[in-house]
Amino acid sequence: MNKKYDIVVVGAGPAGSTAARFAAQSGASVLLLEKDREIGIPVRCAEGVGEKGLETVVKIKPHWIAQEVSGVTLISPSEDRVDVESNEMGYVLNRKIFDYELAQMAATAGADVLTRAYVHGLLFREGKVSGVKLQHLDAELEVEASIVIGADGVESRVGRWAGLKTKTSMKDMETCAQVTASHIDVDERYCQFYFSNEKYPGGYLWIFPKGNGLANVGLGLSGEYSKHKSPLACLQDFLDAKFPHASILTTVAGGVPCSPTLEQIISDGLMLVGDAAHQANPVSGGGITSGMIAAKIAGQVAGAAIADGNVSKKRLTEYVNLWNKAEGNKHKVFYKLKKFVYNLTDEELDNAARILLDMPIEKRTLVNIFKSALIKHPSLIVDIIKAFA
Amino acid sequence: MEIKNMQGISYRRDLCDFCGTCVAVCPHDAIELSENDLQITEKCTQCMNCVYICPVRALGGSDE
Structure with missing residues (x-):
């Protein structure tokens, strides 16, 4: 590591490693820092992705995939089960391997990578971000940088230190618990x-299969x-009721910010990507692909900005514009949808499930699902159709 | 089991998953989290956001 x-x-999850890879490919010198002792662990994630979006960022390797899925089953409060075939292949990943290899790809592209590197502050010169302060093992270090990319996850502080408003409201924070368990039939x-x-x-509540009876x-x-009740306690109740014989191999907890993208994700010499920028899909909370799409753009823009010798906020606005065009604008519509979906009563959810069950499976597309759930909300339907068009 | 009291919040390291959800909802940037420990600094105003969001109930009101 240089000075x-x-x-x-900062942060070697999928977004951080992707940003580092694309920045290094553009010819910039790049350092990727991870606070944990090993990249890919712990996995605080349900690990589901769609093929199309992910393929725009990385060629999917078979050994990253635990289980292929062809769709989703939506289960209503009274347990009507509605199968919906997706228009693309879905995968439940092994993120331990996936994250590890994404970091390796960043290294192959020329980035330096360091674990057990705990960033605890930023350096400033003339009021502008000029690097990071970190602890590596027992050493206190300072590393100068023209651009700092904060990919430091839900607990992100890089943005805060730079003066960006990054706080998540309680309403928009999904607090989650998950087990990876066997005997999930x-x-x-x-x-x-x-x-x-x-x-x-x-x-x-989700069940994402990982093959041979294993599932998240x-x-x-x-x-x-x-x-009033923790997600871990709710999960325990579910497992006791539905899968009393489950063997639990991993237990994790964590939060997902489910809001539209933060208003400010750049500053002079600073960019945020992934959960740190609130780039997960606000309805599903899925954030692997969207974070990586953002990170690819961020890495490329950062690399180009370095080549231009201009890392001003104005120069980095290109990242914000391209992100909004790619996903950010859609997320604003999804956020409206989220507010609607999560206000439905159990009776309304049961009714929507029954309408869908009467539909032949080939007609159960996402747009039709929303149409049936939103029958009394035409303006929202129009927004959604536009977002999917 | 060890219970640490900080700024009127109790913390149980044995339950904590170090996930950082509390850090994200703290309005005052009062929580310092590392790979294996958590500190609540005097910036805390006891709004209890961290207690209510904690997915594993490692944080609690100190009287609990």
Whole structure:
């Protein structure tokens, strides 16, 4: 590791490693820092992705995939099960391997990578971000950089230190618990989603199969409702009721910011990507692909800005514009949809499920699902059709 | 089990998953989290956001 780089990336999740890879490919000198002892661990994620979006950022390798899925099963409060075939292949990943190899790809592209590197502050010169302060093992270090990319996840502080407004509201924070367990006997062709405003207010419970009876089983609740019961306690109740013989191999907890993208994700010499920028899909909370799409753009723009010798906020606005065009604008519509979906009563959810069950499976597309759920909300339907068009 | 009290918040390291969800909802940037420890600094105003959001109930009101 040197004392000076063009670009320092804080956090080696999928977004951080992707930003580092594309920045290094553009010819910039790049340092990628990870606070944990090993990249890819712990996995605080349900690990589901769609093929199309991910392929725009990285060629998917077979050994990253735990299970292929062809659609989803939506399960209503009274447990009507609605299978919906997707128009693309879905995958449940092994993120331990996936994250590790994405970081390796950044290294292959020329980035320096360092684990056990805990960034605890930024350096400033003339009021502008000029590097990071970090602890590596027992050494206190300072590394100068023209651009710092904060990919430091839900707990992001890089943006805060730079003066950006990054706080997540309680309402928009999904607080989650998940186990990876065996003896989860489900149809492994589908990812399963349980909805109930009473049991999982502001969120849902998921089962994402990983093959041979292994699955990620987890749930998220809006922070507005988690005061009374923790997601871990709710998950335990579900497992006791549905899968009393499950063997639990991993237990993790974590939060997902489910808002539209933060208003400010750049500053002079600073960019935020992934969960740190609130770039997960606000309805589903899925953030792997969207974070990586943003990170690819951010890495490329950062590299070009270095080549131009101009890392001003104005120069970096290109990243914001391209992100909004790619996904950010859609997320604003999804956020409206989220507010609607999570306000549905259990009775309304049951009714929507029955309408869908009467539909032949080939007609159960996402747009039709929303149409049937939104029958009394035409303006929202128009927004959604525009977003998918 | 060890309970640490900081700024009127109790913290149980044995339950904590170090996920950082509390850090994200703290309005005052009062929580310092590393790979294996958590500190609540005197910037805390006891709004209890961290207690209510904690997915594993490692944080609590100090009277609980």
